[in-house]
Amino acid sequence: MRGAVIPVLVLALWQGLAAGGVFNPEVLPAPLAVAVRWWAYLTPDQPFDPTRDGFLSWLLSGEMVGDAAASLYRVLVGFAIGAGLALPLGLAMGASRLAFEVFNPLVQVLRPIPPIAYIPLAILWFGLGNPPAIFLISIGAFFPVLMNTIAGVQTVDGIYIRAARNLGAGPVTLFLRVMLPAAMPYILAGARIGVGTAFIVVIVSEMIAVNSGLGYRILEAREYFWSDKIIAGMLTIGLIGLAIDSFMTRLSDVLLVWHRGPDS
């Protein structure tokens, strides 16, 4: 309850100032206007018509649902590609000194480049549409997963390896049944960061490369001076980001029931 005091006060102050005509509504809309716009963004444009389509498809025909679906699709594909490449490379670099020495210099040079800096190259290589967006997102997801996988494998407690070798484990068994599960807490922490980065990058990439999605929608709203829709869109982005992060946390908790906690 105490956590609600400040937001309510801020909203009340904001609404009061807006109602008093202090701000130009094209620059800063009243919170109520944002809420109304958010609701309109969420709900279907047309009234329900049973002769045309089913109730569920009508319910999901709102603009926000389509935008969110487009953004989440890009996050999903981009993350799958980025993490799918990072995982095997990270496992190899963590387990093999040779692989680490061969790849690490390149990784260290590329890693500090923000995914956003790849935008010109992405457009040059892939044009417009989903491919450049997914390319950028996969870069955003790649490095967090890679770095955590390397660290996870490198920090596997040697005693598990000794115990497994003593029980007759060969190199393949050791890798698949000991090092991989032992590194899993790190890998999942990396995946969580990677999904978060992917979600940031999707918004950015939608502002330049595509004509759909949550990022596109708020940029489009600016062209019409719909400041209420911009803020409604930002709110949506925040809520979906929160939902993704909670989902990843839940997933970790389920996969790591054996683990003491997220960090130990």
Add this chain to the structure above:
Amino acid sequence: MTPLITIRGVTKRYGDAGRPMVALENVDLEVAAGEFLCLLGPSGCGKSTLLNAIAGFLRPSAGTIEVGGVPVTGPGPDRGMVFQEYALFPWLTVAANVGFGLRIKGVPRTEIALRVERLLAQLTLSEFRHRYPKDLSGGMRQRVAIARILALDPPILLMDEPFGALDALTRSNLQDELLRLWEQFRKTVVFVTHSIDEAIHLADRIVVLTYRPGTVKRIVPVTLPRPRDVSSPEANILKREVTALVMEEQTRFRQQETTGSPA
């Protein structure tokens, strides 16, 4: 009778050639099949090094170790190791930990389940079969670790201060349980400890090692009938003798620590 484990002239040096640290020097030792042998000495005497060499985790700088006439070249499931830190796989349940060795050997699942259940029952762990190691006490974890080794039915158990991290009561219970299992399964045990009481309670023979470099200082046979009472007069006489031997090494250890110059 031919010994099961034969250690000849085993030396282990660490570090560079200029200033080597000699952990073991020219150790000769034989362990008979079915024997319970304790390696005793202060920390730094190389007892764990010797055990790890028998386990095949490290290669001696010189000398040979043979098990059943075959030279040791690496770790193997014929020499099951129990660690002080338990070393259970935290991502596996108790039952999966115990079945790990059988699983990677390719034993059929139904048979694994059968053998694991039997072992869990023997070690009174059945009700914990679906638990993860984090939910178990130290004593329980070590029982699971012992069951995990027994699942592969190795002739030799190598135990590296397995009860060192446990409280006195749990420790005493596990010692009795280990003796029961040792008699039941007829294993050969090499058990590292720095506890004189523990060595007298468990061992057929106590091997007292010297401090740096580690060599065999004295082999003390323990002929007290089992079950033993460590506070009996006979045990106390033995305890005094063994304590004197260990204290000599402990004193040497202190002197080296203060002067900082290894012999």
